[in-house]
Amino acid sequence: MSAPRITDLRSYLKALEEAGELSRVKIPVSLDQEIGAICLRNLRGNGPGLLFEHPGDGNLPLAVDLMASRQRYALALGIKPEELAAEWNRRTSTPLAPVVVERGACQQNVMIGKDVDLSKLPAPIWNEFDGGPYLTLSCHVTKDPVTKTRNVGLYRNQVHDRQTLGILAAPYTHLNLQRNKAPNEPFPVALVLGPDPTVVMTAPAPIPFGTDELAIAGALRGKPLELVPCKTIPLEVPAMAEIVIEGEIRPGELREEGPFGEFTGHYGGHKAPRPVIHVTAMTHRNDPMLQATYEGMQPNESGFLTAVPREAEIIRQVALPGIKKVNVTVPAGGALHAVVAVEKPYEGFGKYVGLAVLGSVAGRYIKQVI
Ligand SMILES: Cc1cc2nc3c(=O)[nH]c(=O)nc-3n(C[C@H](O)[C@H](O)[C@H](O)COP(=O)(O)O)c2cc1C
Ligand SMILES: [Mn+2]
Structure with missing residues (x-):
């Protein structure tokens, strides 16, 4: 296979723009429900992916709903929508394990401990009754404490404060199957935001427990992903991601999380005590952007x-x-x-x-x- 044309979020945005599948929102838009309302309207009209250039008046852009159509999903793989199933199976029949390198763009800027301020990220309150701002497209990289096999999964994150995130991962998710193996130990988690689109594709895919989704992403893109070691936890993350949040889930610690407008079009999970991620570092590319998705009434990206x-x-x-x-x-x-x-x-x-x-x-x- 020839070298992949799309190798990170930026090259995917460029390809979308060339195909007329991306709209830039240049005016400032409020993070408090306004972005959510625009997304909902855009999705109902089968509109393009959106790049908010000044979400919440700031200068850190927010890319939303990029793969909210079969056309744009297929575009990320360089194929036609009708080829998706056959091509997914053909490519992923041979997983390509990632390779670890020393340096990566996702660590061009590093903030450790108290220097991290999650409130600088343009995380919206998407729907009226959401319990707070939410990150909605965080690819959680974790490792099995016993076998050391990597996992990647998408789970919602409420932004609690400068250095704390909530997480809701269902009991059957691989993150929890891994965590249950060492329930009394802190559990390292890295949130990868804005990676190569194949990482976003494999994170929610129904892949059997014990498979490294990053090797499936490598197969989909036709080239192994390059990973860099995290700064504060023993995990490796895709080198070309826009933003990486490093942290750990500590045993027994819970904080009120939710509610949140879910993929069914209803609020999912009442406000209840749920695990938290204590952030130990945040790293990002120069001029980073956040990637997210509007969750709620279908059709949507999820x-x-x-x-x-x-x-x-x-x-x-x-x-x-x-x-x-x-x-x-x-x-x-x-x-x-x-x-x-x-x-x-x-x-x-x-x-x-x-x-x-x-x-x-x-x-x-x-x-x-x-
Ligand atoms: C946009 C999006 C958001 C998701 N949010 C959650 C979530 O908050 N909690 C959850 O348990 N699963 C969520 N999922 C589903 C999981 O990502 C899916 O079950 C995946 O297989 C989990 O990875 P794992 O099987 O490696 O655990 C979401 C999926 C998508 C596409
Ligand atoms: Mn998995």
């Missing part, structure tokens, strides 16, 4: 980020023959409802396929298969 890898992984993981096409529908959140087209050798075969889809790792959240 619907596409969830649906696309599921469609591919269902085809890979379901052993029965005859599956022609899978559509994990975005209006149902990209995870809860699927339409599967099958070649039926006899009446009733479709039911076998439907049950097999429901029983697969990739299809386990689906409630209804047609």
Whole structure:
């Protein structure tokens, strides 16, 4: 495969702009619900990705909803939307492990400990009843305390104060499966914001426990990702990311988190005590930008980020023959409802396929298969 054209968020933004798939918002826009309202309207009209140049009056740009269509998702991989499932399976059949290098752009600027101020990030209050500002597209890099295998997952983060974030990760997430192996130890976490788009693609993908999603990202981009060691914790992060937040989850420590307008269009999880991430460092590129996504009423980016890898992984993981096409529908959140087209050798075969889809790792959240 030739060298990938898109190697970081900046080259992806350039490609989107050239394709007429990006709109710049040049005027200052309030972080308090105004950005959320603009995103919702834009998504309902099937609009482009947005780059807010002055969110909250500041000068740290906010890129939002970049992969909120199959077209823009496919563009990041240099393919057509109809090729997504087959190409995902073809490329990821050979994972490409990342390589660790000494230096990376994501550490051009380093703030340690008390110098970190998360309130400088343009994190919006997206919806009216959200418990506070939220980071919504943080790729959490962690390591299994026993096997040392890396994991990457997307989980919401409420910004509590200058050096503290909330985290809501469901009990079945790999982050928690890892953390449960050493529940009495501090658990290091690195939040990667604005990486190569393939990292954002693999973080929410239904990949079996024990697989390094960064090796899947390497396969998708056709070249191993370069990682740099974090400054304050024993983890490595993609070198070309815009911003990295380093920290740890400490045993037994909880703080009120939520509510938050979720991908179902409802507020998910009442305000309740949930784990926190104590930030130990923040590093960033020169002139960084924050990447985020509008969560709430579908269709939105999380619907596409969830649906696309599921469609591919269902085809890979379901052993029965005859599956022609899978559509994990975005209006149902990209995870809860699927339409599967099958070649039926006899009446009733479709039911076998439907049950097999429901029983697969990739299809386990689906409630209804047609
Ligand atoms: C935009 C977006 C936001 C997400 N937010 C959360 C979240 O707050 N909590 C959660 O448990 N899962 C969330 N998910 C789903 C997880 O990312 C998904 O379950 C993923 O597989 C987790 O990685 P893991 O399987 O390696 O744990 C989100 C997905 C997307 C696309
Ligand atoms: Mn995982």
